[in-house]
Amino acid sequence: MSTLTIHALDSVTEKRIRAKAQKEKKSLNRLLKEMLSGAVGVSGPSRVExxxxxxxxxxxxWSDKDLKExxxxISDLERVDEKDWQ
Structure with a gap:
């Protein structure tokens, strides 16, 4: 395996990567390898997943009330006006 170095990574990206690693209880190295291999389509979940x-x-x-509202x-969006299809 080879070693890669990333220079001048912006602080926002670094913080998000560190937070994601902590949230998923993974080392930075493991998380970054998974992210990189998934991003280039070598492994990881499918695009749909x-x-x-x-x-x-x-x-x-959503509650039942939220769904009803x-x-x-959007009920008007389900109505088809036949004149629009002439």
Missing amino acids: SHRAEFQEFSGI FNQA
Whole structure:
């Protein structure tokens, strides 16, 4: 295996990487290897799984009331006006 060095990494990126490693209880080295191999398509979750994971925190947070209000708000979008399709 080879060694890579990243020069002049901005502080925001560094903080986010460190926070992610801490959250996932992984070493920086392990996390970065996983991120790099996943980014170039060598390993890691599929693109669909990655996309789902990005939104996991929002899954299942609506109440029945929230869902009802949302469906009422978009109900006009479900109506088809035949004149538009002439």
